Amino acid sequence: MSKQELMNQIEKKRAELIQVASTKGFTSSIAIRYSQELDHLLNTYNSQYLKKVNTY
Template sequence: MNKDMLLSAIEEKRTELLNIAFDNGLTSPLAIEYSQELDRLLNLYEDLHIRKTKKY
């Protein structure tokens, strides 16, 4: 997945999460599921596009 596609998926999932949380509450099972999916996307972005550019 290229960087632009991943960023687009992150923004889409973030919007979905906000809508779900607004309708069902932040602690609803569905909001938690969407939050975990967003976390996975953010972690993938970090692994692919941030960590590889850092030098230790």
């Protein structure tokens, strides 16, 4: 998956999360599922495209 495709998926999932959370609440099962899916996409982006920073 290209960087642009991944960013598009992140934005789509973020919009879906905002929509469902505003209608069903942040603690609804679907909002939690979308949040977890968004987390996964963001973690994928971070691991593939952000520089690793050494912490001491």
